[in-house]
Amino acid sequence: QLSMRLAKAASYVPKKARLADIGSDHAYLPCALTLNQQIEFAIAGEVVIGPFQTAKDQVERLNLTNKIDVRLGNGLDVLTIEDEITAITICGMGGSLIASILENGVQKNQLSGKERLILQPNIGEYTLRNWLMHHSYQIIAEELIEEDQKKYEIIVAEKSEKKQNYSNQDLKYGVFLKNTPSAIFIEKWKSELKKSRTILASLKKSSTDQSEKIQQVEREIKEIEELIQ
Numbered sequence: 001q002l003s004m005r006l007a008k009a010a011s012y013v014p015k016k017a018r019l020a021d022i023g024s025d026h027a028y029l030p031c032a033l034t035l036n037q038q039i040e041f042a043i044a045g046e047v048v049i050g051p052f053q054t055a056k057d058q059v060e061r062l063n064l065t066n067k068i069d070v071r072l073g074n075g076l077d078v079l080t081i082e083d084e085i086t087a088i089t090i091c092g093m094g095g096s097l098i099a100s101i102l103e104n105g106v107q108k109n110q111l112s113g114k115e116r117l118i119l120q121p122n123i124g125e126y127t128l129r130n131w132l133m134h135h136s137y138q139i140i141a142e143e144l145i146e147e148d149q150k151k152y153e154i155i156v157a158e159k160s161e162k163k164q165n166y167s168n169q170d171l172k173y174g175v176f177l178k179n180t181p182s183a184i185f186i187e188k189w190k191s192e193l194k195k196s197r198t199i200l201a202s203l204k205k206s207s208t209d210q211s212e213k214i215q216q217v218e219r220e221i222k223e224i225e226e227l228i229q
């Protein structure tokens with residue numbers, strides 16, 4: 001049984017996919033998809049020996065070694081063209097780490113551009129969307145879920161012929177998330193609003209000149225207020 005966060009990410013993996021789950025840790029995601037006969041083949045990539053061994057043990061215990069290949073290596077280095085990967089999941093890391101894994105993959109020609117990317121950043125969503133935009137990935141879906149009092153975004157993207165042109169607000173709040181604001185979305189930005197107001201109050205009390213920072217936080221507050229009103 002997958003956590004809600006991983007189940008949501010898994011729901012965007014196309015049927016019969018050849019999946020690469022990067023930073024797989026316990027390999028729960030590829031194991032669940034394989035057991036449900038949703039995917040044809042998977043690679044579980046891990047850069048740290050401990051989680052790599054955990055993933056290997058899990059795959060062996062479930063008798064899935066003919067369907068899931070557990071590989072030790074950094075990011076997309078574990079992939080080869082012959083693997084014919086059609087979907088990549090990278091979940092449970094910071095957005096800038098996910099972006100740097102993808103950037104390395106581009107530098108080393110490890111991405112064919114045919115893979116659907118299913119990404120679940122814990123933080124740094126702006127940085128990740130910005131990377132996707134600059135590499136002509138179109139965001140095709142987004143989810144915001146809450147589990148154990150934590151909120152998680154899932155971003156699904158595919159390479160596009162056209163250059164993508166997202167606004168700063170799209171990158172910050174989410175292209176789809178901001179256009180159809182859910183109760184969780186409003187809650188998330190209400191709590192960010194509260195944080196910004198606290199920051200503003202302390203900036204205003206500062207003995208040094210903070211006028212530039214104050215203006216910036218005030219702009220941010222106004223933007224969020226308009227978004228969730």
Ligand code: SAM
Nearest residue numbers: 022023024025045046047048051074075091092
């Ligand atoms: N994907 C799982 C999930 O969402 O539940 C595990 C998330 S866990 C917090 C992050 C995992 O990514 C760790 O096991 C870590 O070793 C691995 N990791 C971090 N950087 C990596 C990289 N550059 N390449 C492969 N794995 C990496």
